[in-house]
Amino acid sequence: MRRWDNRAWLGVLPVVLIVAFSAVVPLMTVVNYSVQDIFDLNNRLFVGFEWYRDTLRDPRFLEALLRQLGFSALVLAIEIPLGILVARNLPRRGASAGVWLVVLAIPLLIPWNVVGTIWQMFARPDIGLLGAGVNALGLDFNFTADPVDAWIVLLMMDVWHWTSLVALLAYAGLAAIPEPYYQAAELDGAGRWQVFRHVELPGLKPVLLIAGLLRLMDSLMIYTEPFVLTGGGPGSSTTFLSQHLTTMAVGQFDLGPAAAFSVLYFLVILLLCWLFYTAVMRSEDVEGGPGGH
Amino acid sequence: MAEIRLDDVAHRYPGAAADTLSGVNLVIPAGEAHALLGGSGAGKTTLVNLLSGLQPPSAGTLSFDGVDVGSLPPRDRRVAQVFQFPVLYQSMTVAEVLAFPLRNRGWKRAAARERARDIAGRLDLTRWLDARAAALPLFQQQLVGIGRALVRPDIALVLLDEPLTAVEPATKWQLRRAIRDVQRELGATMVYVTHDQTEAMTFADRISVVHDGRILQTDTPEALYNRPAHEHVAHFIGSPGMNLLQATVAGGTFRVGDQTVAAARDLGDGPCTLGFRPEWAALDRDGAGPVATVRGARVLGVEAHRPVGIVTADLGGQTVRTRQIIDVEPGDRVALRVDPARLVAFRDGVRVATVEAARA
Amino acid sequence: MGTEAKRRQPRWLLYGYCLYLALPIYWLATMALQSNQDIVGDLEIVPSRLTLANFAEIVGNPVWYSAFGHSLSYVILNTLISVTVALPAAYAFSRYRFVGDKHLFFWLLTNRMAPPAVFLLPFFQLYSAIGLFDTPLAVALAHCLFTVPLAVWILEGFMSGVPRSLDEMARIDGHGLGYFFFRLFLPNIRGGIAVTVFFCFMFSWVELLLARTLTGSETKPIVVVMTRTVSASGLDWGVLAAAGLLTILPGVAVVWFVRRDLVKGFALGRV
Numbered sequence: 001m002r003r004w005d006n007r008a009w010l011g012v013l014p015v016v017l018i019v020a021f022s023a024v025v026p027l028m029t030v031v032n033y034s035v036q037d038i039f040d041l042n043n044r045l046f047v048g049f050e051w052y053r054d055t056l057r058d059p060r061f062l063e064a065l066l067r068q069l070g071f072s073a074l075v076l077a078i079e080i081p082l083g084i085l086v087a088r089n090l091p092r093r094g095a096s097a098g099v100w101l102v103v104l105a106i107p108l109l110i111p112w113n114v115v116g117t118i119w120q121m122f123a124r125p126d127i128g129l130l131g132a133g134v135n136a137l138g139l140d141f142n143f144t145a146d147p148v149d150a151w152i153v154l155l156m157m158d159v160w161h162w163t164s165l166v167a168l169l170a171y172a173g174l175a176a177i178p179e180p181y182y183q184a185a186e187l188d189g190a191g192r193w194q195v196f197r198h199v200e201l202p203g204l205k206p207v208l209l210i211a212g213l214l215r216l217m218d219s220l221m222i223y224t225e226p227f228v229l230t231g232g233g234p235g236s237s238t239t240f241l242s243q244h245l246t247t248m249a250v251g252q253f254d255l256g257p258a259a260a261f262s263v264l265y266f267l268v269i270l271l272l273c274w275l276f277y278t279a280v281m282r283s284e285d286v287e288g289g290p291g292g293h
Numbered sequence: 294m295a296e297i298r299l300d301d302v303a304h305r306y307p308g309a310a311a312d313t314l315s316g317v318n319l320v321i322p323a324g325e326a327h328a329l330l331g332g333s334g335a336g337k338t339t340l341v342n343l344l345s346g347l348q349p350p351s352a353g354t355l356s357f358d359g360v361d362v363g364s365l366p367p368r369d370r371r372v373a374q375v376f377q378f379p380v381l382y383q384s385m386t387v388a389e390v391l392a393f394p395l396r397n398r399g400w401k402r403a404a405a406r407e408r409a410r411d412i413a414g415r416l417d418l419t420r421w422l423d424a425r426a427a428a429l430p431l432f433q434q435q436l437v438g439i440g441r442a443l444v445r446p447d448i449a450l451v452l453l454d455e456p457l458t459a460v461e462p463a464t465k466w467q468l469r470r471a472i473r474d475v476q477r478e479l480g481a482t483m484v485y486v487t488h489d490q491t492e493a494m495t496f497a498d499r500i501s502v503v504h505d506g507r508i509l510q511t512d513t514p515e516a517l518y519n520r521p522a523h524e525h526v527a528h529f530i531g532s533p534g535m536n537l538l539q540a541t542v543a544g545g546t547f548r549v550g551d552q553t554v555a556a557a558r559d560l561g562d563g564p565c566t567l568g569f570r571p572e573w574a575a576l577d578r579d580g581a582g583p584v585a586t587v588r589g590a591r592v593l594g595v596e597a598h599r600p601v602g603i604v605t606a607d608l609g610g611q612t613v614r615t616r617q618i619i620d621v622e623p624g625d626r627v628a629l630r631v632d633p634a635r636l637v638a639f640r641d642g643v644r645v646a647t648v649e650a651a652r653a
Numbered sequence: 654m655g656t657e658a659k660r661r662q663p664r665w666l667l668y669g670y671c672l673y674l675a676l677p678i679y680w681l682a683t684m685a686l687q688s689n690q691d692i693v694g695d696l697e698i699v700p701s702r703l704t705l706a707n708f709a710e711i712v713g714n715p716v717w718y719s720a721f722g723h724s725l726s727y728v729i730l731n732t733l734i735s736v737t738v739a740l741p742a743a744y745a746f747s748r749y750r751f752v753g754d755k756h757l758f759f760w761l762l763t764n765r766m767a768p769p770a771v772f773l774l775p776f777f778q779l780y781s782a783i784g785l786f787d788t789p790l791a792v793a794l795a796h797c798l799f800t801v802p803l804a805v806w807i808l809e810g811f812m813s814g815v816p817r818s819l820d821e822m823a824r825i826d827g828h829g830l831g832y833f834f835f836r837l838f839l840p841n842i843r844g845g846i847a848v849t850v851f852f853c854f855m856f857s858w859v860e861l862l863l864a865r866t867l868t869g870s871e872t873k874p875i876v877v878v879m880t881r882t883v884s885a886s887g888l889d890w891g892v893l894a895a896a897g898l899l900t901i902l903p904g905v906a907v908v909w910f911v912r913r914d915l916v917k918g919f920a921l922g923r924v
Contacts, residue, residue, distance in 0.1 A: 002749055003748070005750075007749075008745035008750075008754075009745070010741075011741035011742055011749075012745050014738040014742065015738045015739060015741075015801055015805060018794070018801060019764055019798065021794065022795055023764045023772075023798055026771075026775035026776055026779060030772070033774075082670075085666060086666070086670050089664060090667065097916050098912040098915070099912075101916060102905065102908050103674070105855075105908045109854075109855055109859065109904025109907070110897075110900065111875070112860065112861055112876075113876050113879060113880055114897040114901070115859075117893060118681050121677075121680060121681060122680045122681075126693070127684075127693060127696065129676065129680045129696075129698065130676075130677075160673065168919065172918075221770070223769075223770055223861075223862055228880070241768070242768055242770040245771070246862075249773060255774065262768075263771075265768055266771055269766045269768065
């Protein structure tokens with residue numbers, strides 16, 4: 001068991017200070033702005049929750065939120081199963097394991113705006129391999145003009161960019177399953193699906209929880225890639241929350257409403273992550289807990 | 294349950310320079326509790342993997358009830374295994390774990406549940422049936438593993454790979470007895486792998502001593518103890534192991550250095566090794582026999598008001614241990630008295646039959 | 654072992670996925686090696702006229718190569734800070750219970766969930782006020798917002814995997830805390846540190862929003878220079894592609910050098 005010792009605070013103090021510096025002060029500032037009407041930095045007026053009411057009634061906020069939720073749901077639904085599949089096929093040992101990890105890690109290490117640039121070059125109907133290729137097949141494809149095409153390219157890009165993260169984490173989870181579990185399943189005559197269901201999935205649960213949370217958080221915060229790839233368009237069909245927010249804060253200098261938007265945005269992410277976490281933990285109880293049957 | 298037969302079986306890992314197992318001949322009759330005893334790296338695990346089908350033999354034949362199974366995959370061999378640590382599916386209850394091998398082979402739900410209930414009853418697991426298997430105490434988890442191995446009525450062979458490793462020392466014997474009881478009740482053919490001679494001796498009908506990729510001797514615990522076929526077996530079994538003295542046969546007597554130990558009949562002159570258990574010998578202050586010097590005496594217990602223990606002595610530069618009443622002190626000049634009828638003689642590491650013949 | 658080979662599906666899925674990963678990068682490479690005329694001209698799957706002019710433009714232009722330096726400096730700074738502060742914290746979380754430990758851990762993780770877009774303006778004001786604006790340290794500190802919680806999280810998992818008996822043995826042997834921590838304890842979690850460095854480097858190197866907000870003309874990082882090139886000179890696809898290709902290299906180099914420890918770290922399954 002871990003021992004009680006409050007001196008351990010000394011160990012966590014540097015982390016607390018550095019994160020507090022980067023988080024608490026800015027967060028307080030945002031909350032402060034969100035209840036004031038700011039004409040310039042020396043001239044402000046307390047307005048209470050007015051900006052929050054406005055934001056919640058703003059159809060552009062709600063549309064961006066819906067788009068955002070749809071995007072995150074699709075991204076998770078594609079990347080988690082695909083990542084598990086890729087991880088199951090990776091070699092466990094030997095020199096080739098290291099090389100595969102490096103190959104998989106490459107998309108993760110590319111700056112996000114470069115990812116956007118790469119996919120723009122790849123998908124453009126005039127100079128892109130994908131865009132020109134699909135058009136050569138006789139399909140009319142132009143992600144700069146057609147919202148459906150834009151969404152397809154955006155999803156393809158996100159899958160390209162992030163599935164590796166799920167795969168790497170799932171690979172770690174699979175590697176931690178002791179060989180006897182597979183041997184026992186084999187001797188028990190378990191089929192491939194049952195091995196996955198009863199051996200691999202329970203072993204993967206902790207890492208899938210982390211992978212799911214990371215993907216959920218990051219997909220909810222997505223900004224740079226669509227900013228470069230589609231600029232939020234065509235129209236506002238790919239404008240997600242972050243982009244809407246930066247337009248407000250930087251482009252229009254609407255500090256009060258932008259701050260209220262920020263706080264709501266942060267709360268939405270916290271709420272969704274909490275829901276995801278409890279849902280995953282609850283499913284464990286229902287399925288295996290002592291009173292589960 | 295099936296008779297297990299290995300004929301000249303060998304195994305070599307692909308690319309390895311030497312065999313991990315070679316020349317293994319073994320017949321395990323149906324319903325026998327058999328133990329594979331040996332140190333780490335002896336080849337026990339490889340042998341188990343050959344039996345379960347996780348590794349194929351590179352030579353020789355392996356048959357269950359006369360049917361060659363050497364090329365069959367594990368799932369088709371009717372083999373079950375209990376592992377060092379509990380290996381149970383995390384999401385299943387005890388009843389589901391027990392029914393799992395049956396359901397996978399097409400049993401109806403009700404029949405599988407009935408059979409699982411029956412096995413659980415034999416292992417005293419009934420009250421845990423609806424609990425999540427992975428949440429039980431380690432002892433019960435291992436019992437569930439054993440139950441899963443025994444649940445299929447058509448099982449040919451149950452392998453137990455050091456199954457007591459994970460449970461607390463105080464409860465090891467209980468689990469061992471539970472295994473042994475259910476083995477007798479169901480008449481299961483079991484192969485029990487261990488490095489612990491006490492476990493092997495108290496569990497098995499017969500034991501195979503594995504060393505350096507070979508089976509040195511397969512025999513009952515009693516025969517292994519009294520008539521080891523190999524110097525290694527003599528030394529490995531017993532605590533302390535057999536005394537092994539470098540000796541020579543000259544003119545019909547065993548000699549250690551220039552002292553005569555016992556008469557040797559029908560054995561040609563030349564070097565040999567003499568083996569005897571510590572309790573087959575005694576060191577006397579007044580007796581007749583080869584002279585030794587006591588190095589130390591350690592009291593292990595008291596019998597009939599007299600301390601009994603191990604006495605270590607020096608006999609012409611070689612060490613002798615006896616288990617006896619301690620009536621000598623370090624520094625004493627003593628005589629070694631050995632029961633000549635029980636002496637075992639080895640040449641080139643292998644027992645020579647002469648001494649036994651002489652006894653008969 | 655036989656069962657392992659059997660439970661893998663045919664490798665085509667892996668190769669197919671790799672092709673999917675490789676195609677956009679291949680296309681980027683072909684563009685980097687072509688002149689703008691050829692890029693906009695007829696589409697060729699394998700370009701017929703190759704040129705290094707785009708790379709020459711980058712190497713010859715101080716705006717480009719100093720931007721690489723700026724990026725690397727804050728990324729390295731961030732990785733150093735993150736790992737340094739996260740090590741003692743992760744040790745404290747993995748070995749001790751203390752007042753508020755659970756809440757603290759959860760609070761750290763919530764910071765990982767804060768969208769950088771929310772903090773753009775306050776960050777700008779904060780760092781301007783303390784005179785750090787337009788320094789690598791500003792970006793490094795800002796990135797700590799998401800790298801430090803992640804580093805603590807990952808390291809705590811690895812440290813919990815090291816048996817406590819190691820700590821007790823060291824105490825019995827009379828080793829000081831420093832000797833124990835650096836010479837005995839850390840070598841056990843090499844793989845974990847490699848995984849942590851990988852993730853810190855990754856999340857700091859790839860970020861644009863904060864890096865753009867907190868840097869001015871002095872320390873403009875490569876990610877920002879790239880976006881400005883798009884808007885300034887219109888569509889200089891060739892140079893853009895060449896610069897993009899170059900930004901992939903530092904990450905690949907990092908992961909290549911730690912790949913053995915990474916495999917070991919991942920194999921422990923404690924991420």
